[in-house]
Amino acid sequence: MELREQLSSCLFCAILLATIPFSESFEVISSPAVTGIIGQDVVLPCQISTRTQQDNMEVQWKKIIQTHIETVYEYRAQTGQDVPGQKYQGRTVLLKDGFTSGNVSLKLKNVRPADEGTYSCIVKSNEWSADAATELKIAAVVSMSIDVLGPQDQGIDLACRSSGWFPKPELHWVTKNGQDLQPVTKTEQGLEFLYSVLSHVTTLGEETGQISCVIQNSL
Incomplete structure (x- = not known):
């Protein structure tokens, strides 16, 4: 009788574990550097290894400055909310359709010299977080x-x-x-x-x- 109870208990545990959704871990990959042309748009690359968009997933883009960290863009999948940084209103577009291919790159419009610097792509879920950085270099070539x-x-x-x-x-x-x-x-x-x-x-x-x-x- 005791053995039957133990087997029933183990079977219940196995069924319970099978029904618990495990969070998929992932990696975040970006290019070491990209070059933007003044007055044009540039894409800051960011690729995640998973192609599954979790309901609790967040994507954050931050600019790393010597004295502080500046918010460039935030996206929350659960609410579909887009929150551009104060200095980037109307200048940022997240490639959200790219979630199916793991692409969460950020388009930065109308590049200017002040945009030069290091940007961090941070992808979060409730159970996992990963990030990658890319350096944006700015160039302008004109006639003479x-x-x-x-x-x-x-x-x-x-x-x-x-x-x-x-x-x-x-x-x-x-x-x-x-x-x-x-x-x-x-x-x-x-x-x-x-x-x-x-x-x-x-x-x-x-x-x-x-x-x-x-x-x-x-x-």
Whole structure:
């Protein structure tokens, strides 16, 4: 009789354990770095290993700053509530349809220099939490112009100018043979953190058509 009671008890335990829903653990993966172009949209990548969207799942995007952590975006699956950070109103879109493929990447609209930094993708359920970080680098490449300012001593004074670069660019004057010239260059950063560059160089008249002004962005 005692053995029958023990077997019945074990069978009841097995049935009870089978009916308890176990939370699936998961991993969060992101790219080490992405580059955004000023004025355009960029996607901050975040992939979770599970394709099951749990009712209690939350996705948080945070920007890690030296002195504090800034909320960029939060999404709660249970309520379907989207909560963009105060500084990111109207600029964030979570790819929620990507839950079926484990994609919870965040689109950041109209990228600006101040967006540069490290972002953390945090995925939570009631029983599990995982995160991954990616560094957002910001770049801007714009057009430039060369002006002939007129005679200067034995040569001709040329000016190369351009505005709207990020990060700080490097400028070189190069002859057809690849020789670097020694210009006078001034670089300034404006209110929007964008850089303007103005450079002057004097060259012999017959060499003018063989000279290039090259502005390079480190990214």
